[in-house]
Amino acid sequence: MSIAVTTQIICFSILSLVVIVGALGVILLESIVYSAFLLGGVFMSVAGLYLLLNASFVAAAQVLVYVGAVNVLIIFAIMLVNKKEDLKPIDNIKSRRIISTSICLTLLSLLIRVDFSNVWSVADPNASIGEESTIRIGEHLFSDYLLPFEVASVLLLMAMIGAIVLARRDVMNEDISTGLPVDQELIEKASEPLLIKKN
C-alpha cells in the first residue's frame, strides 16, 4: 500500500464523515442558521469527493453554484423570514416519527443491499482520461449535449424571471383585494395576513 493510496483512503474517510455528520446536523439542529452554515460545509465536502473522483471542473462548479449561490440564497431567505415563533405541538408526532424513520431505514437498507449485491462492471482504470475530464465535458456540451445546454440557459432565465415575479411586492399603490396602501419598505409592517386560518 503506497502513500498515495493511504492518503486517498484517509481523505475519503474524512470527507464522508463530514458529509454524513454535517447532513445529520442540518436536519437535527435546533437553530436554522447553524443548519445553513453546516449545509455549506456539506457542499464543500461533496466538492472534495468530486476532486477524489478526478472531476476538477464539476468540483469547481459545485463550489461556485452551491456554496456561492444556493447557500447564500438560503441564508438570505433565513434572514428574511427569521421570526421566533412557538410551533403548535402536533398530537400524533410520535407515530409520524416512527413511520418516517422506518421508511428511511428500509430505503437505506435496500440501497445498501443493492450496492453490495450487484456486480458492477468497473471499467479498466488505465483507460481513464483522468485530468482531461474538463476537455471532454466541453466536447460533450458543444456536440451531443448542445440542445440540453441551450435549454438550460432558457430554464435559468425563466427561473430568474419567475423568482422576481414571485418575490417582489406589488407595484401598485394599493392592494387590489383590500384597498389598503401597500407598504414598500424593506421591513414588513404588521398587517393582516390575507390567507388567515379560519379556525
Next chain:
Amino acid sequence: MNLESIPLQGFLIVSSILFCIGIWGLLNSRNAVRVLMSIELMLNAVNINLMAFSSYIDNNLIQGQVFTIFVITVAAAEAAVGLAILLSLYRNRVTVDMESFNLLKW
C-alpha cells in the same frame, strides 16, 4: 490519480446515507427553509452517485459528469424559485411552519 484504492461501493454508500438523511429531513422538518435544505441534500446525493458511476464505469466518455452539471443547473433554478415561493407564502401567512400550509387540504 488511480482510483483503485477506494471501492465504488464506498461512494455509493455515502450517497445512499445522504439521500436517506435528506428524505428524513424532508418528512420531519417543520421549518420550510429546512425542507428546501433537505431537497438540496438529496440532489447532492444523486450527484455523488452520478459522479461515482461516471468515474468508475464510464471513465472515458464521462457522460455522468455532464449530467451532474445539468443537475446543478436545475438545482440552482429550483432553489431560487423555491425560496421566492417561500417568501410570498411567508408574506401571506406570517409563518414558515409547514403544518400551517394546508390550503390544498380538503
